[in-house]
Amino acid sequence: MRRFSWFNTTSLTLGFAFLYLPMILLVVYSFNESRLVTVWAGFSTKWYGELLRDQAFLDAAWVTVKVAVFSSTLATVLGTMAAYVLVRAGRFSGRTLFSGMIYAPLVMPEVITGLSLLLLFIGLNIDRGVFTIVLAHTTFAMCYVSVVVSSRLTSFDRSLEEAALDLGCSAFEAFRLVTLPIIAPAVISGWLLAFTLSLDDLVIASFTTGPSATTLPIKIFSAVRLGVSPQINALSTLMIAVVTVGVVAASIITKRAAVSQARDEQAAIRAE
Amino acid sequence: MAQTVFAPWTDPDQKPIIEFRNVTKTFGEFTAIHDLSLNIYEREFFALLGPSGCGKTTMMRMLAGFETISSGHIFLSGQDIGAIPPNKRPVNMMFQSYALFPHLSVWENIAFGLKRESRDRDQIAARVEEMLRLTRLTKFAKRKPHQISGGQRQRVALARSLAKAPKLLLLDEPLGALDRKLREETQFELMDIQEKTGTTFVIVTHDQEEAMTVASRIAVMDEGHLVQVATPAEIYEAPNSVYVADFIGDVNILQGRATPQGDGVSIDWAEGQPPIRAATDTTFSPGQACHFAVRPEKVTIDVERPDRPNTFRGKVIDIAYLGNISTYHVELAGGHRMKAQMVNARRLANRQITWEDEVWVGFTDTAGVVLEE
């Protein structure tokens, strides 16, 4: 049995301290009575109360969630289609351009993506707001979804689809009954990724929004530009808590599934 | 008891269930199948045999509908199936990887094709039960594919592809993933099921023993051509080419020039060696180049010169002891080598021949075949 060496223990401890201490401090100071962030004046949850009474924050949160739900769902549909095209459609004219357009947004600086979409919306005279942010987020998130889904599709045993066709499925039935259930985990993680990217995005949303729609990151950014604010600490704590619970739960579920699958396989081998 | 031998291919009145007529298949520049014609008859267990890349899998995928035909026609019961998509063909396939749907149970996997035909529930259930019984899987109906063993998975794949009672079942290397012992058992099981269901089976394999065991006829393929189509016994005893003789089993191949003599030929094949006398139906012109192929088990090895039409003197240089038989590698004068096999009917003690012994190898004039160049 392998053990931790002192060197590895030290580097892991320091590394994870570096990764987590700033966030822990944020959480701790969100319960600080004092408005001065650096002085500990006793435990209090008053900033949470203030946050929840601040209509502007609540509105921004609502806009953000709306945008994230719409754009990630749309991005999942388009991204899955794009992945299918990339992996399965074979050759068609313009394929190189297509795969280029899938990969380019992944490395494109956000300022450029935001700027270019804004100029498009102005050129077309579209009123900017929730709708335009959804369009913008869908566009860059679908590329992430298609990368996640296409990596699953590449390792997918093609003969499963052929077997479905062989047994009388139409191409669409084969996708619905065989391909989709099997790649579902990748599609779901694609959706989650798109959802978080949308929740998180400041730059593209700033460019593509109008006066009618302010998202949470835009609100946070304008608040923290002026310095540390206890209300933002409280908000950050809530967001960290949600993500932590979500990720930990997801990883426990996948781990359980993997363990039970491994156990079944062992049992099947022994039974032989 | 007058049981007629199953040989529909010898009966000119029989209509083939499958007919390949001048089929060619190209992938870009590469031609996988060259102008190939072949008939397969109902209830046959037909094997396509050849090394990888010989075109056997392409043939099968064209039958299933996964590859289009570049030119020519394929008929199934007289109907041209070239334009019919795979999901509309009365043909099912058992995939090499089995392609069992991992998210469905054994029962649901077998019912999958039946549900596509919009039959009623009871009918589907009855048919699935029947298939489960046939493949001895009733106990495992509720399990998922990853919860059963490799041999059981193979049987699920078979049950699934047979459930729709196809006119034709295609099997792509069906036993390739099983270990040797299980493979032998399963071969007999396959033959048994084929007999019970009366379905025509076409199997693709690169394993010549497997093809010999299960098939009623074998098509030996090479680089997109059919080299020989015949029963296993014919393929083994009367190969029509050096390629087939060499591909199936162990063989001694000698090169020489034939001279007609009596019922057969006499072959000059090496300096200082007497010519080989062999019977043949083929007529050779004097001095025509030919090959002579003889299986090691038809070559005897003796210390004294035996009374046979063909005998050669040599020295034992290698012995491969395989348990039931031993193969002797004998070097003849002039450097030619010949393999001879002997059954080890007695136990160790009396084995007389050993390394470096001077021996005689011999065979009759009907032991081998003479092949044209």
Added chain:
Amino acid sequence: MRRFVLIAVPYLWLLALFLVPFLIVLKISLSDVALARPPYMPQLDLTQGLDGLLTFFSDLDFENFVFLSTDSLYWQAYLSSLQIAVVSTLLTLCVGYPIAYGMARAPREWRPTLLMLVILPFWTSFLIRVYSWMGILSTEGVLNQVLLFLGVIDTPLQIMNTKTAVYIGIVYTYLPFMILPIYSALEKLDESLLEAAEDLGCSRMEAFWLITWPLSRNGIIAGCFLVFIPAIGEFVIPSLLGGSDTLMIGKVLWEEFFSNRDWPVASAVAVILLLILIIPIVLFQRNEQKQREAEG
């Protein structure tokens, strides 16, 4: 038909919302600023037919690019972006490598948990992670308080609003991008190779430099690109942690657009930023492809 729809829908979407907008940026970068709405000219007037098209093209010029090359502000911004990206990439490597190494050498049953701990911050808001350093680095911040309390320093350090703060921000937020590829390279490394090296007379340290380091090279290269490419165009980190003297091109573009409302210059800045990025992106793609070929 179905296949056509399947290809056409995502294709048209990307054409309309990725390629066309980018062509608009390219076009505006060649236009002149004007007091109009939208604030640039020429406008393409299709009602005049071919003549309109010809005047439109003859009015486009490289004036904005000439302007960028003469104004030292932009030169400095590009150079400083590059410098910050290079330095912070190297710093991220120095911090990330030991962590990835520690993870890959950890007991097997620990690894999934450690991996999750590295990925977890990636799911939390980028903005919040940058923000969390504002409370630590400021003159009255936690770091200065601790150092003052320990007596290491007498007067608070000015870290906030300097390049150092930007380095820290980039290292912190992009650390997972560095750790993950290096970890996956190190995890694949067969340990008997190290045993063989020691058996042949290497010390532990020599075995590391002769075996482990070269075999994790692909992970290191991938990690460096994954940090370097987004760091060049970074906007949030320099605007929250950097000061007025930390020039970065993403910030310049933002200000040119929102504060000066000079769209043609902002577009020209974007085009040049992209030209700078093309080199590392192409190199990165090549590296990935080479690796895929080596593995496939």
